[in-house]
Amino acid sequence: MGESGAILAAAIETLAQTPGIMLKATSSWYITKAIGPPQPDYLNGCAILEVEQPPQQLLETLLATEQKFGRVRSQHWGPRSLDLDLLLYDDLILDTPTLQIPHPRMCDRAFVLVPLAEIAPNWTEPVSGRLVKDLLKDVDCSDVHLLKGS
Numbered sequence: 001m002g003e004s005g006a007i008l009a010a011a012i013e014t015l016a017q018t019p020g021i022m023l024k025a026t027s028s029w030y031i032t033k034a035i036g037p038p039q040p041d042y043l044n045g046c047a048i049l050e051v052e053q054p055p056q057q058l059l060e061t062l063l064a065t066e067q068k069f070g071r072v073r074s075q076h077w078g079p080r081s082l083d084l085d086l087l088l089y090d091d092l093i094l095d096t097p098t099l100q101i102p103h104p105r106m107c108d109r110a111f112v113l114v115p116l117a118e119i120a121p122n123w124t125e126p127v128s129g130r131l132v133k134d135l136l137k138d139v140d141c142s143d144v145h146l147l148k149g150s
């Protein structure tokens with residue numbers, strides 16, 4: 001919800017300025033049809049961060065950044081101002097009540113795999129053992145559209 005392009009750019013900048021985080025790459029932004037209850041389109045993208053923070057601390061940083069940009073949790077999979085998900089962390093597999101890595105739904109989501117394949121095509125998703133660029137071949141990308149100029 002809101003000025004999504006500006007919110008995403010500002011959120012990325014916030015992360016890049018966080019001690020222990022170095023921004024290595026960002027994808028283009030993609031306009032994507034919402035999965036879940038009826039709601040406006042999303043703007044999705046991915047970034048690669050080099051971090052000194054362990055995964056749980058990185059999740060806290062992401063959640064704090066969502067809060068900074070006004071994230072309110074109401075409806076499940078409902079509209080939101082900003083959603084920052086931790087998709088992959090090296091080749092780590094982690095399953096705790098508050099954090100699962102890889103993100104458990106990433107392999108099914110064209111809105112994740114299209115931008116991720118742009119910046120990390122040869123990253124292996126460690127649960128399936130498959131490359132991001134190969135996972136992308138198995139999803140329907142018809143509802144994912146490049147935002148021109150991004």
Ligand SMILES: Nc1ncnc2c1ncn2[C@@H]1O[C@H](COP(=O)(O)OP(=O)(O)OP(=O)(O)O)[C@@H](O)[C@H]1O
Pocket residue numbers: 059063073076077078083084085086087097098099100101102103104105
């Ligand atoms: N890899 C992960 N990245 C982000 N949050 C995660 C992850 N694994 C578990 N979580 C937990 O999920 C909680 C809820 O996340 P959130 O409300 O953003 O879900 P969502 O984005 O609506 O749905 P989805 O998880 O399907 O993308 C977070 O507070 C966090 O504890």
Ligand SMILES: Nc1nc2c(c(=O)[nH]1)N=C(CO)CN2
Pocket residue numbers: 032033034035036041042044077078083111
């Ligand atoms: N297009 C799109 N749909 C969604 C998204 C998202 O990022 N993009 N995130 C969701 C929950 O995280 C639910 N539905």
